Amino acid sequence: MLIDFFYHLRAHKLPVSVQEYLTLLNALRHDLMSPTLDDFYFLARTALVKDEALYDRYDQAFGAYYKGIEAALPAGKDIPMDWLIKQFERTLTAEQKAAIEKHGWDKLMEMFRQRLEEQKERHAGGNRWIGTGGTSPFGNGGYHPEGIRVGGESAGHRSAVKVWDMRQFRDYDDRLELGTRNFKVALRRLRRFARAGAELELDLDDTIASTARNAGHLDLRLVPERHNTVKVLMLLDVGGSMDDHITRVEELFSAARSEFRNLDVYYFHNCPYDSLWQSARRRSTERFDTWDILRKYNADWRLIIVGDATMSPYEILQPGGSVEYANKEAGAVWMQRLLEAWPKAAWLNPEPTASWNYRQSIALLRDIMHDRMYPVTVAGLEQAMRTLSK
Numbered sequence: 001m002l003i004d005f006f007y008h009l010r011a012h013k014l015p016v017s018v019q020e021y022l023t024l025l026n027a028l029r030h031d032l033m034s035p036t037l038d039d040f041y042f043l044a045r046t047a048l049v050k051d052e053a054l055y056d057r058y059d060q061a062f063g064a065y066y067k068g069i070e071a072a073l074p075a076g077k078d079i080p081m082d083w084l085i086k087q088f089e090r091t092l093t094a095e096q097k098a099a100i101e102k103h104g105w106d107k108l109m110e111m112f113r114q115r116l117e118e119q120k121e122r123h124a125g126g127n128r129w130i131g132t133g134g135t136s137p138f139g140n141g142g143y144h145p146e147g148i149r150v151g152g153e154s155a156g157h158r159s160a161v162k163v164w165d166m167r168q169f170r171d172y173d174d175r176l177e178l179g180t181r182n183f184k185v186a187l188r189r190l191r192r193f194a195r196a197g198a199e200l201e202l203d204l205d206d207t208i209a210s211t212a213r214n215a216g217h218l219d220l221r222l223v224p225e226r227h228n229t230v231k232v233l234m235l236l237d238v239g240g241s242m243d244d245h246i247t248r249v250e251e252l253f254s255a256a257r258s259e260f261r262n263l264d265v266y267y268f269h270n271c272p273y274d275s276l277w278q279s280a281r282r283r284s285t286e287r288f289d290t291w292d293i294l295r296k297y298n299a300d301w302r303l304i305i306v307g308d309a310t311m312s313p314y315e316i317l318q319p320g321g322s323v324e325y326a327n328k329e330a331g332a333v334w335m336q337r338l339l340e341a342w343p344k345a346a347w348l349n350p351e352p353t354a355s356w357n358y359r360q361s362i363a364l365l366r367d368i369m370h371d372r373m374y375p376v377t378v379a380g381l382e383q384a385m386r387t388l389s390k
Contacts, residue, residue, distance in 0.1 A: 005065060009048065012061035016048045023047045037066070055281070184255040187385060231262040233297050233342065237307025238267045238280065245350035248376055249306060252348070266293065270311040271331030272338060273322055290334060294341045302388045303342035308351045309362040316364050335368045345369070346384040350376040
């Protein structure tokens with residue numbers, strides 16, 4: 001029973017033991033869960049995965065296993081609603097999209113408040129109410145150049161200035177090894193070595209000289225190990241448009257974990273504001289006040305921000321402009337505070353440099369960073385490390 005599921009997880013490099021597999025079978029025999037896919041997902045994860053850092057890898061393996069089962073089932077006859085929504089979206093021409101009016105921040109917020117008070121039923125395909133499809137600035141699945149997405153999945157335009165939904169992000173996997181070698185070589189430009197701590201390493205030259213002075217009697221000489229003393233604070237953008245760059249950022253993250261002994265990592269979404277987090281699964285309950293982080297790390301630390309800088313300009317310039325909540329101070333204010341606290345800072349952008357000139361938000365953040373924004377390539381990393389090492 002479920003033996004193929006066990007081997008599937010092992011094939012995805014999850015260290016699942018036979019004893020853990022037997023524990024899962026025993027739990028199933030005792031009816032500890034209702035017969036639903038969600039409950040089985042959580043039960044299997046509890047029994048088989050003992051390290052939170054492996055949760056993302058488990059999610060990917062579980063999803064692949066479920067899709068394999070789903071593909072083997074006979075096709076149904078129901079037409080999914082999202083197919084109809086996508087079909088409506090495709091009927092909009094480029095001219096029709098260009099003709100849709102942008103309302104601006106203040107008017108958009110006021111219109112949204114009015115719609116919430118007035119609307120009494122579901123709507124689809126219109127241009128006014130909160131609904132699905134259509135060209136209304138409120139809802140999901142349609143098109144508007146500057147709107148508020150309410151529930152549902154993004155239609156792929158990434159033009160929402162606010163998102164009213166419980167969004168689920170995931171941490172980057174810092175155990176990825178394949179493809180990180182070139183990143184490691186580039187990051188080594190920032191290393192600064194010093195000997196500190198207990199004397200654990202053999203000093204061969206001094207041992208030979210001391211033994212010779214001691215008439216040939218062995219006289220071992222030890223020195224402290226050499227350690228990389230550079231301290232790096234890394235802020236990682238996660239979720240939204242950053243999902244397109246997960247593989248590259250995980251390679252960079254893994255390389256940084258390997259190269260920097262003193263590395264602390266926090267997450268943010270789109271732009272840093274008044275709080276950050278270290279675990280996506282606990283970001284709603286365990287957040288760190290940015291003021292506390294500013295006080296915790298002194299100016300000896302180097303700041304590396306990793307993000308695609310692709311967002312609504314309101315998220316940088318406008319109080320309350322965050323796509324997720326009503327921030328009291330603009331993102332630009334917090335960016336200035338970060339740079340004042342850590343003058344040695346660089347922004348690494350995984351977006352292709354050819355698109356930088358077409359994103360207003362990238363231009364704004366490059367200006368705030370005083371042009372210290374570099375692509376996530378080997379050459380870009382080398383430039384960034386040279387900047388940080390000065």
